[in-house]
Amino acid sequence: MDQNENSEQFVQQLTENQTRLYGYVYSLLGDHNRTSDVVQETNLLLWQKIGEFHPKKPFLPWAFAFARFQVMAHLRDRKRDRLLLDAELAETLSGEAKRQAEKIDSVREALRPCLQRLTPTNRELVECRYFKAMSIADIAAAVDRTVGAIKVALLKSRRRLAECVQKRMAAEG
Amino acid sequence: MNSLIEELELLIFDWEAGTLDDAGVQRVREILSTSEEARTFYVQQQILNAALKLDVNAGLVPPKIPDPAEKALAIESRLKKGTSHVFRVSYWAVAVASLVICVLTGRLLQLEFLRDNQSRPVARNDIGTRKEQKEPTSEGIALVTRLVDVAWEANQNSHEVGDALSPGRLAIKSGFVQIEFFCGATVIVEGPSELDLQSPLLARVRSGRLRARVPPAARGFSLEVDDMKVVDLGTEFGLSVSPEGTNVQVFDGEVELHQLDVETRLLSAGKALIRSAEGDYSETEVTPDSFLDIATLESRVAGQREKRYERWQRWSEELRRDERLIAYYTFDQDGDWLRRLISSLEPINSELDGAIVGAHRFPGRWALKDSLEFKRPGDRVRVQIPGEFNSLTFACWVKIDSLDRWYNSLFLTDHYNQGEPHWQILDTGQLFFSVRHKADDVRGPAVKEKTHQAVLSPPFWKPSLSGRWLHLATTYDADVGRTTHYFNGNVLHEESIDEELIVKTTRIGAASIGNWSIPTRPDSEFAIRNLNGSIDEFAIFAASLTADEIKEMYENGKP
Known part of the structure; x- marks a missing residue:
């Protein structure tokens, strides 16, 4: 096969699977900055292994294998940092994380209509917290409520979002 | 939802919000290692978090806060132009390919940013020490x-x-x-x-x-x-x-x-x-x-104000006869002022009247009382106070609009000769008082000895005091060599004067209230020192008043 064509296919696959890699790595690390780092390290690694890439071979399991390797390396290297999971737990969760990360684009698709179904106030809270990355204390100050009240409202909204997303995905699937 | 899952939900929420403690992290691990259901739920929650985050990154809901990542993107798009020729493929593939390149260069850029971020606090501290770089803040609701x-x-x-x-x-x-x-x-x-x-x-x-x-x-x-x-x-x-x-x-x-x-x-x-x-x-x-209601309260306030004005007037009438006074201006004169600030000392001595230059009449602490407003660089009141004294006390009611100058004058003698006092406020909000001890050294600044001890208070000024009537006083005790600054009746700062720099004989002569009359020396290193604000009472005593007396002045004069 023409090498350029191979590269082209590789790039296409890698691009298409960025969100899934992100979902997988984030599930195991629970931190957006670290996840970005590890996904980029994985991309770099995959790029170096382009020779092993074959368009006929399923791309995602191959990429996940590298991502898993990078996550474990990260968990081992950063032992002294505060991490949610240890390497052992991450291994246990890796299979489930792969299964769900494959479907992350459906989650994203379902999210939009589900967000619309929240009350305007709750939607605003979710937007402040997750899209504008405001801290709970800042939100509380901005809307004149206590931190406790904002937390309860956000937890409820999240639960509603999660249920809605699950329902829509079940209906689609 | 069972209680274990609910607990986990809360823990994951706290982790995401950055408020989970070590015990909480341990608890998450415990729950995850015991329950299959919890593991599935955990991954669902994390995928939801990741999906929410990806939607922001995809630009569906653009973040309002400027993000270094945006800068990176801009740089990447410039890089694309230079790297696209590597792949001789169709246009969209070029875009995707360059995305990979960008993922790689992006990593390098990110490292750059990281380094940048780490070095920034140092840079910021450097800037922070320069006052004008920091926007002043005030608090309150x-x-x-x-x-x-x-x-x-x-x-x-x-x-x-x-x-x-x-x-x-x-x-x-x-x-x-x-x-x-x-x-x-x-x-x-x-x-x-x-x-x-x-x-x-x-x-x-x-x-x-x-x-x-x-x-x-x-x-x-x-x-x-x-x-x-x-x-x-x-x-x-x-x-x-x-x-x-x-x-x-x-x-x-x-x-x-x-x-x-x-x-x-x-x-x-x-x-x-x-x-x-x-x-x-x-x-x-x-x-x-x-x-x-507000109208009734307003009339009660007006009644209270009138009472306070009358109380001050009675007290002020008494003060005029205080033998320690060497200058006293109440700014409470009737009729046309004719550019004269009448001395309120008794017995009356019109030699002590001040000449108003530039400054305008303005409402004082009470509607019925006037003040003089000093605004422009030339505004001042010229006075001539003869005699030689020992200890001194300066006191005034002043409304400061802002401290614009390095030195904002309250009362400065024309020159700064031996025995002459200077009373002013620095732009930092510190009250400043000094009496010149030695004459200038004719051999020049290089061998200049210390000629006086400037006594600086800690800053009393903050922008929220702007436009409010404040009582400032400074006493200079020539016998024990001690200077004390007062703000609104309370001691702000006390300092002993170096034995060598105590001035026993003080004098004033030609001087200005609210400004400095620049000595006509060619090598004059002095700049504009006009006050930006109003004064409505000014007193100088040939004695060092006690803390109680200063307090009394404040209590009887507060608006």
């Missing part, structure tokens, strides 16, 4: 605008008119306080009352009686009582809170009563509701007269 006969609760800071109030408790035993919230709502609180100020739009009322006036611009201002929230829809209403219950009366417009799990009630003008301690509601008559 409301202003005290009127006080009538107020007695503050024992464990409560007392406030003056013009003070900004920060969130927190406000408790008075008796009297009336008028508070203007930054949202525009005005509240008159009658003692005894206890409030908890929360934000420019919200206060909790623990007990007491108050009246709120909320113009349309401040609509939405609310007062909370227990679990009830009184939300104003642009109106005037009264609220009285006691152990027996809460009484809400609407005099004008409408208010909403919000309560968790209870339907919102609308209360319109002329209606009053009592909510008993048990939570039952009953209608009642409105009694607007039992809640003091």
